[in-house]
Amino acid sequence: MKLKDTGLTAEELKDIVKKYMVEIYARYDFIAERAEGMYLYDEKGVAYLDFYGGVAVNTPGNRNPKVVAAVKDQLDDIMHTFNYPYTIPQALLAKKICDTIGMDKIFFQNSGTEANECMIKMARKYGVEKYGPEHYHIVTAINGFHGRTYGALSATGQPDNACQLGFKPMLPGFSYAEYNNLEDFKSKVTDNTIAIMIEPVQGEGGVHPATQEFIEGLRKLCDERGMLLLLDEVQTGWGRTGSPMAFMGYGVKPDCVTMAKAMGGGMPIGACCASEEVAAVFTSGTHGSTYGGHPLACAASLASISEILDRDLSGNAKVMGEYMKEKLAELPHVKEARGKGLLVGCEYDIPIALEVKWACFRRRLLITAIGDSVNRMIPPLILAKEHVDQAIEIMRDAINEAAAKYEVDQKTA
DSSP states (O other): OOGGGTTOOHHHHHHHHHHHSOOOSOOOSSOOOEEEBTEEEOTTOOEEEESSHHHHTOTTOBTOHHHHHHHHHHHTTOSOOOSSSOOHHHHHHHHHHHHHHTOSEEEEESSHHHHHHHHHHHHHHHHHHHHOTTOOEEEEEBTOOOOSSHHHHHHSBOTTSTTTTTSOSOOSSEEEEOTTOHHHHHHHOOTTEEEEEEOSEETTTTSEEOOHHHHHHHHHHHHHHTOEEEEEOTTTTTTTTSSSSHHHHHTOOOSEEEEOGGGGBTBOOEEEEEOHHHHTTOOTTSOOOSSTTOHHHHHHHHHHHHHHHHTTHHHHHHHHHHHHHHHHHTSTTEEEEEEETTEEEEEESSSOHHHHHHHHHHTTEEOEEETTTEEEEOOOTTOOHHHHHHHHHHHHHHHHHHHHHHHHHHHHO
């Protein structure tokens, strides 16, 4: 839908949002009216270089033609049904995912947080059935992020963050340990611990990849203690880190893994994959979802994943991610450029990340800020060097502007 077709001005549309919507987002002051490839276009046709990627969703590019075509084709057949008849996109997608990543079973959900709820429930039921009613404890990582529903939020190791404040008490049965610190995780494990749950790269926690030793150590610890290794790949899954799933790049297989975002290519979908043994605890009535495995979402996901695999977008993510980190490291005030594939962050030596984000926006580059000193980039995986070079020059100007403002503020404080 175009703004001109509504009979409204841009300001009138924004006023409707302010009047009727619960506003929790720090809005960019433009109307996203069209998207294509690496760009978002506003109501005036102005292009913005998109290093948000719909928050790691539009992996094969904004409005990827094959994803769009798959949705349109599916609309001609069936839009929605309940989950008791078989549907073709759902069955084909289940096979595609499980065969590609080497997992046995899959349960479809609508989002990343729901996928994590499913994984938590599955792990707890496995522990209770195998070891007894007290075996439901899960260790997660400090500064991890797993979603905003209560189970996923309780697993999120940010007890003093705004995402938990005002919503306590959290669900019992979770402990938090320091990320990339195997000994701390070991210390949090009790006789009733059934699982360890982490992200292969902490996205909201500041873009910190797990070390090889940490991932391998957790797998060994879980094997020794009869626990499950749960990986939240809602953001890292499907090409983002340089392999189809991040765990494949580490050569370590989880007992359960979640995914969402990139798997839909723009349509809302999530999933939890598990081993045969763990998945067996879900029987009729133990879990369910009205929209999970939705035909349109599954058709889009099948097209999105096929694009990622057929075009080796994970390989491109690996190459472009290294190139981006090299270029970011050369920018002023950048203390560290880090990440895995095209989940990239740069940390500054002064707290200017938020100012940099808005200065980039004014120059028509979309990036996000994490805290006061880290900017994160999660662009579509069709990214080319020309896009990186364009973004780097914009960021250079934005950093210089933000740093100058910071220095003035410090002098007048």
